[in-house]
Amino acid sequence: DAGVIQSPRHEVTEMGQEVTLRCKPISGHNSLFWYRQTMMRGLELLIYFNNNVPIDDSGMPEDRFSAKMPNASFSTLKIQPSEPRDSAVYFCASRSSRMNTEAFFGQGTRLTVV
Amino acid sequence: GQQVMQIPQYQHVQEGEDFTTYCNSSTTLSNIQWYKQRPGGHPVFLIQLVKSGEVKKQKRLTFQFGEAKKNSSLHITATQTTDVGTYFCAGRRSSNTGKLIFGQGTTLQVKP
Numbered sequence: 001d002a003g004v005i006q007s008p009r010h011e012v013t014e015m016g017q018e019v020t021l022r023c024k025p026i027s028g029h030n031s032l033f034w035y036r037q038t039m040m041r042g043l044e045l046l047i048y049f050n051n052n053v054p055i056d057d058s059g060m061p062e063d064r065f066s067a068k069m070p071n072a073s074f075s076t077l078k079i080q081p082s083e084p085r086d087s088a089v090y091f092c093a094s095r096s097s098r099m100n101t102e103a104f105f106g107q108g109t110r111l112t113v114v
Numbered sequence: 115g116q117q118v119m120q121i122p123q124y125q126h127v128q129e130g131e132d133f134t135t136y137c138n139s140s141t142t143l144s145n146i147q148w149y150k151q152r153p154g155g156h157p158v159f160l161i162q163l164v165k166s167g168e169v170k171k172q173k174r175l176t177f178q179f180g181e182a183k184k185n186s187s188l189h190i191t192a193t194q195t196t197d198v199g200t201y202f203c204a205g206r207r208s209s210n211t212g213k214l215i216f217g218q219g220t221t222l223q224v225k226p
Binding site: 031033035042043044045048050055056091093095097102103104105106107108 | 147155156157158159162202204212213214215216217218219
């Protein structure tokens with residue numbers, strides 16, 4: 001298995017632009033997580049899905065952030081409009097809740113908003 | 115809400131010295147997991163602890179889960195330069211929820 005796949009790996013965008021981050025979870029995993037990592041705040045859980053349904057989005061910073069999971073093999077995290085304070089590494093992770101296993105992380109997307 | 119606190123934030127040790135990071139939760143946990151993130155990398159799972167008072171070992175790494183299931187520790191004996199990275203604990207409040215809350219992490223630097 002290729003693991004959790006995220007794209008792009010790096011994104012540089014101007015303030016005010018829309019940014020879309022993509023994630024393909026490991027096949028067979030039914031839980032998917034979006035995390036944001038910064039030096040100041042560490043690893044923050046933004047949202048997680050179970051069986052494609054958003055279960056907890058209490059970590060989503062504000063209305064500028066939205067996440068979707070249209071099917072079991074794809075999820076997006078969108079920021080519109082982006083701001084410099086959104087600069088961070090965004091990780092997607094997946095796991096199988098049925099097997100009570102660990103979370104597998106993707107390589108992350110390093111977002112820079114200038 | 116549930117919080118997982120981890121100390122220290124940073125630790126610099128001489129190669130061969132021991133290292134310990136501590137994790138405390140504001141609520142009782144169903145289980146706790148430990149991850150390691152190398153510089154520039156992504157978190158990678160190390161181990162999961164489920165039972166009260168559980169102790170697990172992986173070579174030079176010893177993991178403990180407190181009796182009250184609210185705290186945990188990771189101890190590395192005789193650190194090596196390959197141990198460099200950030201160590202995260204992550205707790206789940208209930209076995210029925212997938213929500214995994216990470217501590218802030220402890221970044222370990224090892225001087226050769």
